[in-house]
Amino acid sequence: MTAPLVRAQRLVRRFDVSAPWLDRLLAGEPRRLLTAVAGVDFTIPARATYALVGESGSGKTTIGRIAVGLLAPSAGSVEIGGVDLHRSRDAGAVRAARRRIQMIFQDPFASVNPRWRVGAIVAEPLVTAGRAAEAAARVPDLLEAVGLSPRDAEKFPHAFSGGQRQRIAIARALAAAPDFIVCDEPTSALDVSVQAQVLNLMKDIQAQFGLAYLFISHDLSVVRYMADRIGVLYLGALVEEAPRDLLFASPRHPYTRMLLAAAPRLDAFGREAEPPQGEIPDPANPPSGCAFHPRRPLADVRCRAERPAMIAEGDRRAACHAVEEGRG
Amino acid sequence: MASTPSADPENSDAAAARQVLSVRGLVVEIPTRAGVVRPVDGVSFDIAAGEILGVVGESGAGKSMTGAAVIGLIDPPGRIAGGAVWLDGARIDDLGPEALRRLRGKRIGMIFQDPLTALNPLLRIGDQLTETILTHLRVSPAEARARAVAALAEVGVPGAAQRIDSYPHAFSGGMRQRVVIALALAAEPDLVIADEPTTALDVSVQAQITALLRRLCRQRGAAVMLITHDMGVIAETADRVAVLYAGRLAEIGPVRGVIATPRHPYTAGLMAATPSATGPGARLRQIPGAMPRLDAIPQGCAFHPRCPHVMARCKTEAPPPFPTEGGAAACWLLAPQVAR
Numbered sequence: 096m097t098a099p100l101v102r103a104q105r106l107v108r109r110f111d112v113s114a115p116w117l118d119r120l121l122a123g124e125p126r127r128l129l130t131a132v133a134g135v136d137f138t139i140p141a142r143a144t145y146a147l148v149g150e151s152g153s154g155k156t157t158i159g160r161i162a163v164g165l166l167a168p169s170a171g172s173v174e175i176g177g178v179d180l181h182r183s184r185d186a187g188a189v190r191a192a193r194r195r196i197q198m199i200f201q202d203p204f205a206s207v208n209p210r211w212r213v214g215a216i217v218a219e220p221l222v223t224a225g226r227a228a229e230a231a232a233r234v235p236d237l238l239e240a241v242g243l244s245p246r247d248a249e250k251f252p253h254a255f256s257g258g259q260r261q262r263i264a265i266a267r268a269l270a271a272a273p274d275f276i277v278c279d280e281p282t283s284a285l286d287v288s289v290q291a292q293v294l295n296l297m298k299d300i301q302a303q304f305g306l307a308y309l310f311i312s313h314d315l316s317v318v319r320y321m322a323d324r325i326g327v328l329y330l331g332a333l334v335e336e337a338p339r340d341l342l343f344a345s346p347r348h349p350y351t352r353m354l355l356a357a358a359p360r361l362d363a364f365g366r367e368a369e370p371p372q373g374e375i376p377d378p379a380n381p382p383s384g385c386a387f388h389p390r391r392p393l394a395d396v397r398c399r400a401e402r403p404a405m406i407a408e409g410d411r412r413a414a415c416h417a418v419e420e421g422r423g
Numbered sequence: 424m425a426s427t428p429s430a431d432p433e434n435s436d437a438a439a440a441r442q443v444l445s446v447r448g449l450v451v452e453i454p455t456r457a458g459v460v461r462p463v464d465g466v467s468f469d470i471a472a473g474e475i476l477g478v479v480g481e482s483g484a485g486k487s488m489t490g491a492a493v494i495g496l497i498d499p500p501g502r503i504a505g506g507a508v509w510l511d512g513a514r515i516d517d518l519g520p521e522a523l524r525r526l527r528g529k530r531i532g533m534i535f536q537d538p539l540t541a542l543n544p545l546l547r548i549g550d551q552l553t554e555t556i557l558t559h560l561r562v563s564p565a566e567a568r569a570r571a572v573a574a575l576a577e578v579g580v581p582g583a584a585q586r587i588d589s590y591p592h593a594f595s596g597g598m599r600q601r602v603v604i605a606l607a608l609a610a611e612p613d614l615v616i617a618d619e620p621t622t623a624l625d626v627s628v629q630a631q632i633t634a635l636l637r638r639l640c641r642q643r644g645a646a647v648m649l650i651t652h653d654m655g656v657i658a659e660t661a662d663r664v665a666v667l668y669a670g671r672l673a674e675i676g677p678v679r680g681v682i683a684t685p686r687h688p689y690t691a692g693l694m695a696a697t698p699s700a701t702g703p704g705a706r707l708r709q710i711p712g713a714m715p716r717l718d719a720i721p722q723g724c725a726f727h728p729r730c731p732h733v734m735a736r737c738k739t740e741a742p743p744p745f746p747t748e749g750g751a752a753a754c755w756l757l758a759p760q761v762a763r
Contacts, residue, residue: 150625286714287481287654287693287697288692288696288713289713290698291695291708291709291710292709292710294698294707295707295709313625315626316655319699320707353627354626357626357627357629358626358655359626359629359633359656359658359659360655360658360659360699361654361694361699364658364659364678364679370631370634371627374598374625374627374628
């Protein structure tokens, strides 16, 4: 097996959510830290799609921002092609590694500058890379690759719908010829019919340009369509990871099972299933032991006291005492 | 069934189930600098007691505007320019603002997407509930408070008797939406309008809220208009579904039929474009193009530029609703004289 393109190891990110310094001093309070990401490992091979799925507060966006280098991890590392993005001393190698990464954001109305012409937006990564001379030749090809017309380069973003703006954002991401794109909820702001266009486009350009994706989403059905491998996040930690078909066919972790059962289904008319219990806990004040135990009626003493480790089983892994002990 | 939009509500009322809400030929117009636009254009439907009608469509389809028109909450200069709305057989679209205000809250409950905007952040949950109950029901303050606690317990707020004196910020998003539902149902309305009630919530909480809505609708016999963009939520929650496109009713009918065998090409396209958490990963079918802007709605059938089955007639003449199994669809493919 060749080395993976992306390797995240024991990623941790804490945020300081303390009150302002003087208030804290007067009230005699300690600093308060919120652990948004609590030790996450994953690898992404070249040309593959790895999806992180989770509900709000699961840390998926924070991981995405660390993976593109927008945010430094508090501990752990992200390597692209063997270069540690945050700790490597070789500035040239880090710059080169960062050029291999691009990002597509959720809101296409916020992620493209309304005052720039589409041509300038798409060419920006080339300009920052000091390759502005290539822009004139590349931009028309890029626009065509995402299903827009080369003539659109002269227009401003307001002339485009949400789905078309997301195409512009994709063309921009492709400009510097990256091999890894972090996609943070790329279709959550789009309507269903437009979402299908964008998802299909993302699959096409992945094959055409040989891209690896870190695909971040809360939507299991979208993840199922896009991903090769899926990691399920709960309160900042992976609870389960498996190849797509295995995860959907036989989810191991009770949280994964709950998510699958709760996802709205087109064939479940008037389903009278018992809805899931409880809500995601406050990450500033996480439960002891396994973070999921308060929502699990079958939790025992060990679940309440000891945080479960990820245990591998063939090509998959899960972090659950019950699964490990065979009582799941 | 009184579900065909051409039925006259005043005559068909006594038959079949009691229609709580009847909407006929509803038109909403908004004057703009570029001319008058019609975000809702000739929409008709009924909702019976104890029934959930899902209203589904993409952005710009007119679903929220339809809900707002039913309860008389269209922002000026927008106005209802045609059609009629009946609540329990009495016309409400021509009522004055004061009469409408009394109707909302008492006979029509409302649930919106963002529970924070529906709750007053400066008032305790209990005060907001008792105020609503006292405004609309003839009970003593003590009884109102007891009812408020019961209402909170009914929507599944744990420790209702203690939490009733909390402020909205102390509740999570899912719990706030439960409070909003309690508030909407406090005066025992006949009709509940829920506009994207679960869109801001996580899936696990969404499942809790839709189950709650369904249970309360059944128990109380309220008619529910559930507005959402999510076909999955409709499939699991609604009895019937109305599909809107560019302000017009594309298709209406029992949810099972519309989802399993859609008759309108737009509904069919929508279903094929929806990724499924259960189905195989076959390539999604795309509908080319996007929903037209309100100032550029195509001639004839509004869907014709995106339709794979477009015919000459579609480009000039808007199709009327043709009957389907238990419903109707506005598509020339269903016209009797068209041989398919």
